[in-house]
Amino acid sequence: MTNTLFSIITIFTLLSCKAQSPIISLEEPVPDEIENAYYKDTNNILNPFVGTWVLNDGTKYLKIVFEKKVMVNTGNFYEDLLIGEFQYKEKSVELANTLPNLTDTSITNAYDYSIDGNYFKTNQTPFDNTSDNFRMSLVMVEPNGCVSDLDVRVTTVNGQEAIEIFKRGGIVTIEPGEAASPEPIIPGGFYFLIKQ
Numbered sequence: 001m002t003n004t005l006f007s008i009i010t011i012f013t014l015l016s017c018k019a020q021s022p023i024i025s026l027e028e029p030v031p032d033e034i035e036n037a038y039y040k041d042t043n044n045i046l047n048p049f050v051g052t053w054v055l056n057d058g059t060k061y062l063k064i065v066f067e068k069k070v071m072v073n074t075g076n077f078y079e080d081l082l083i084g085e086f087q088y089k090e091k092s093v094e095l096a097n098t099l100p101n102l103t104d105t106s107i108t109n110a111y112d113y114s115i116d117g118n119y120f121k122t123n124q125t126p127f128d129n130t131s132d133n134f135r136m137s138l139v140m141v142e143p144n145g146c147v148s149d150l151d152v153r154v155t156t157v158n159g160q161e162a163i164e165i166f167k168r169g170g171i172v173t174i175e176p177g178e179a180a181s182p183e184p185i186i187p188g189g190f191y192f193l194i195k196q
Contacts (some may be wrong), residue, residue, distance in 0.1 A: 039078065050067060059091060061088070062088050081116055119137045162193060167187075
């Protein structure tokens with residue numbers, strides 16, 4: 001009886017351990033996604049990007065607000081995620097403004113924001129004159145449907161906290177019979193934005 005009770009307790013303990021979701025650092029290379037895992041920002045690598053950032057050079061105005069969402073359900077696993085919205089003007093004419101999405105309570109899916117991601121890179125940087133290659137790789141969807149990649153790194157400009165962005169033009173993926181992707185509203189290139 002004692003052996004049977006011990007066996008039942010042991011089996012129950014092993015099964016309950018298997019049912020727990022593993023917590024995996026965003027920085028840990030994982031070849032395949034693990035179902036029900038939580039890819040957590042254990043070292044707060046997303047935190048330096050959180051905030052309001054502005055470029056205003058007299059011709060172009062770009063404001064980006066980044067927030068951190070924790071334990072976002074992807075359907076297969078959970079992850080911490082950097083999300084963002086933006087406003088863009090040229091010569092004081094507003095061409096896009098998605099900032100109201102940040103306060104829109106009807107948005108329940110973190111992937112419905114204009115900017116999202118949590119993938120970081122440390123090699124083959126597009127940024128010149130830097131020995132620090134750490135940057136976030138994000139995806140931006142503009143209101144017209146144009147999709148672009150953003151490389152974003154934290155830096156300093158004239159003693160002020162800043163981010164530098166490298167925006168690749170639009171990602172063009174045209175399948176046979178599909179219409180061409182829309183042109184980007186925000187031109188591709190490098191941008192410095194100062195923390196507000």
